[in-house]
Amino acid sequence: MDSLYGYFGKQLRVSLDSKEILKENIDASILRKYLGGVGYAARVLYDEIPEGTHPLLPENKLMFTTSPLTANRIPGGGSIMLCFKSPLTNAWGESRCGGDFGPNLKSAGYDALIIEGKSDLPVYLVINDDRVFIKPAKHLIGKKITEKTKIIRDELKDPKLSVMCIGPAGENLVKIATVMFEHRAAGRCGAGAVMGSKNLIGIAVKGSHKTPIAQPEKLTETIKTCLKILRENDFSTNLKKHGTTGDMAANDAAGDWPTKNWYSNSWGKAEQIYDQFFNKHLVKNHGCYTGCPIACGRISEVREGRFKTPVHEGSEYESLSAFTAFVFNENIEAAIQATYLCNEFGIDTISAGAIIAFAMECYENGILKKEEVGGMDLSWGNPAALPELVRMISLREGIGDMLAEGVKIASERLGGGSEKYAIHGKGLEAPAHDPRSGKVLGVTYGTANRGMCHIHPLEGMAYDSGKMDWGLMKYGVPDPNTIDRWDEKGKGKIVKILQDALILPDILNTCKFFIYAGIYIDHLAELLSAATGWHIDGQELLKVGERVMNLQRLFNMREGFRREDDLLPERMKQKPAFGFYKNEGRCAIKDFEGMLDEYYTARGWDTETGIPTKEKLLELELEE
Amino acid sequence: MKIKVKLYTILEKYAKGKVLENDTIILHKDSTLQELTRYFNIPNNIGIVFLVNDSPQGKEYRLSEGDEVKVFSFIGGG
Numbered sequence: 001m002d003s004l005y006g007y008f009g010k011q012l013r014v015s016l017d018s019k020e021i022l023k024e025n026i027d028a029s030i031l032r033k034y035l036g037g038v039g040y041a042a043r044v045l046y047d048e049i050p051e052g053t054h055p056l057l058p059e060n061k062l063m064f065t066t067s068p069l070t071a072n073r074i075p076g077g078g079s080i081m082l083c084f085k086s087p088l089t090n091a092w093g094e095s096r097c098g099g100d101f102g103p104n105l106k107s108a109g110y111d112a113l114i115i116e117g118k119s120d121l122p123v124y125l126v127i128n129d130d131r132v133f134i135k136p137a138k139h140l141i142g143k144k145i146t147e148k149t150k151i152i153r154d155e156l157k158d159p160k161l162s163v164m165c166i167g168p169a170g171e172n173l174v175k176i177a178t179v180m181f182e183h184r185a186a187g188r189c190g191a192g193a194v195m196g197s198k199n200l201i202g203i204a205v206k207g208s209h210k211t212p213i214a215q216p217e218k219l220t221e222t223i224k225t226c227l228k229i230l231r232e233n234d235f236s237t238n239l240k241k242h243g244t245t246g247d248m249a250a251n252d253a254a255g256d257w258p259t260k261n262w263y264s265n266s267w268g269k270a271e272q273i274y275d276q277f278f279n280k281h282l283v284k285n286h287g288c289y290t291g292c293p294i295a296c297g298r299i300s301e302v303r304e305g306r307f308k309t310p311v312h313e314g315s316e317y318e319s320l321s322a323f324t325a326f327v328f329n330e331n332i333e334a335a336i337q338a339t340y341l342c343n344e345f346g347i348d349t350i351s352a353g354a355i356i357a358f359a360m361e362c363y364e365n366g367i368l369k370k371e372e373v374g375g376m377d378l379s380w381g382n383p384a385a386l387p388e389l390v391r392m393i394s395l396r397e398g399i400g401d402m403l404a405e406g407v408k409i410a411s412e413r414l415g416g417g418s419e420k421y422a423i424h425g426k427g428l429e430a431p432a433h434d435p436r437s438g439k440v441l442g443v444t445y446g447t448a449n450r451g452m453c454h455i456h457p458l459e460g461m462a463y464d465s466g467k468m469d470w471g472l473m474k475y476g477v478p479d480p481n482t483i484d485r486w487d488e489k490g491k492g493k494i495v496k497i498l499q500d501a502l503i504l505p506d507i508l509n510t511c512k513f514f515i516y517a518g519i520y521i522d523h524l525a526e527l528l529s530a531a532t533g534w535h536i537d538g539q540e541l542l543k544v545g546e547r548v549m550n551l552q553r554l555f556n557m558r559e560g561f562r563r564e565d566d567l568l569p570e571r572m573k574q575k576p577a578f579g580f581y582k583n584e585g586r587c588a589i590k591d592f593e594g595m596l597d598e599y600y601t602a603r604g605w606d607t608e609t610g611i612p613t614k615e616k617l618l619e620l621e622l623e624e
Numbered sequence: 625m626k627i628k629v630k631l632y633t634i635l636e637k638y639a640k641g642k643v644l645e646n647d648t649i650i651l652h653k654d655s656t657l658q659e660l661t662r663y664f665n666i667p668n669n670i671g672i673v674f675l676v677n678d679s680p681q682g683k684e685y686r687l688s689e690g691d692e693v694k695v696f697s698f699i700g701g702g
Contacts, residue, residue, distance in 0.1 A: 250698050254680075317701035
């Protein structure tokens with residue numbers, strides 16, 4: 001075999017049943033086709049997870065994957081991808097986490113980590129270069145994230161260890177449970193429940209190896225070029241100052257801020273809510289991984305009062321939107337505390353906010369009664385209910401036990417017409433972006449492989465309303481300035497290219513915001529080529545993106561998903577009930593099925609079933 | 625005519641030196657929002673969202689004396 005660059009060509013396989021730890025070689029030809037991140041994981045998990053596997057039984061697997069661009073000095077290179085079958089959706093599950101865990105796993109000498117089976121007792125895993133061992137973790141049960149992380153570091157006598165762990169919610173198999181790196185979350189799809197089902201409480205990792213690089217000088221030059229782009233880019237400057245949270249007012253104005261469980265796509269309150277946050281509660285900005293040139297993270301606090309909250313990392317756009325607009329709450333301090341508690345208990349802020357909004361609507365309509373919710377007042381916008389419900393969901397206490405299943409299952413159990421209040425796609429609660437702001441988002445929401453998420457569909461509204469093209473016009477995306485955000489025709493074709501391109505940061509483990517700040521797929525191709533020595537251009541990257549999109553789709557098809565699962569909740573298609581756009585008829589989605597037809601045709605999928613055609617699979621080298 | 629205007633986040637830099645006291649600017653009568661963006665030299669390729677007196681409007685909208693305009697660049701959130 002030729003020398004492999006950009007990779008170590010090794011993966012760790014940890015079987016928790018037998019406590020066997022294997023260091024396996026990875027086939028270089030697989031890496032060439034799938035590169036890394038969610039691409040490599042899709043290949044492995046499609047091959048290794050049997051059809052119909054229950055996500056919380058030992059047969060499910062949890063992968064942590066890196067890529068040739070996982071390294072602190074690569075701009076945006078500080079991410080780890082977690083992939084699994086989701087307990088929330090029974091479909092393909094993936095979740096990204098920023099921080100130093102990914103770079104440390106890579107420099108320990110492993111491109112990927114596969115966790116399988118189930119330990120009989122709670123354990124945590126330690127990876128220190130070649131030394132890999134399992135330690136008992138019974139004493140960690142019930143402890144929150146900050147304390148767990150500290151205990152693991154203290155026990156191993158190394159304060160610099162990168163630690164990812166689950167909180168009490170993951171131990172309780174809460175289906176929206178996260179895996180946390182300090183206060184950064186692999187948040188969506190319930191990775192924490194999968195890890196908890198395996199009795200794996202945490203993973204500590206540290207590495208000292210340098211990844212072999214094919215063309216070190218070319219890589220250094222390309223990194224310099226990228227850093228120059230970032231320095232001169234308004235988007236990155238703005239992210240440093242305002243973080244993602246600073247976009248709340250613009251999204252509200254654009255009709256991209258779902259409010260009161262999606263009754264509306266705007267509220268008119270975001271500006272004042274954000275001003276309070278920025279002026280009173282923001283402490284400073286923070287990079288999620290060492291050396292990030294943007295550092296968009298927020299360090300915040302509530303100094304005093306009933307929602308007093310210590311200095312912590314959090315309060316990003318999605319989290320604060322979930323605990324303000326979703327639940328119709330104007331009290332920013334309650335939202336900050338609820339976010340903090342989500343990170344400490346280990347549950348996803350987006351799903352948690354969406355679930356509470358669902359519960360509030362059920363309460364308003366008499367489907368949930370006061371005595372059923374422990375006497376709590378679940379009226380819209382009651383700030384006191386937010387932190388309390390976060391705790392109850394995490395501990396599966398009272399009504400929290402049912403809500404811990406997510407809105408889809410909770411509504412099925414509650415009945416009484418509550419299904420129409422459950423706003424989700426494939427079982428994943430919808431995030432804080434609204435397809436009534438622009439129709440591309442409707443198609444991406446309906447067709448995203450992991451369900452209605454805030455990563456893959458992000459490009460929808462940023463294209464329609466933000467007029468961003470990410471350097472993709474040369475690859476067939478029409479100039480967004482020539483596109484009307486309300487139009488439906490033509491959007492299906494656009495989504496196909498956008499998805500194939502904007503899945504690449506998830507395949508290459510690079511922060512998605514960097515592609516917004518000018519590090520386009522041509523730059524990623526240059527970085528990748530220098531690291532690996534392979535000659536890869538943007539066109540080939542797009543082909544890999546398409547291959548991975550299709551393989552994840554096949555994973556879902558094997559589980560029984562079809563066209564009828566690529567849907568939007570009815571409320572999401574209707575004119576908003578209040579807000580800036582209540583009289584704007586163009587907001588409504590009139591022909592979603594027509595957009596789907598166009599999308600499937602562009603994808604080469606059967607328009608009746610949504611299954612990729614044999615010809616398409618042959619073209620993508622995905623034939624069985 | 626006098627228009628009250630506020631530019632947000634990524635657009636703040638275009639307001640420097642171009643806004644009078646009380647966040648006002650002077651535009652010709654019947655100026656449109658498109659002309660307002662030209663006044664500030666905001667590039668055409670940035671996705672802009674306008675609120676005029678708290679109501680969303682497009683670039684062709686004609687302004688009136690005393691209007692309050694908020695100009696946002698749509699970026700995305702998270």
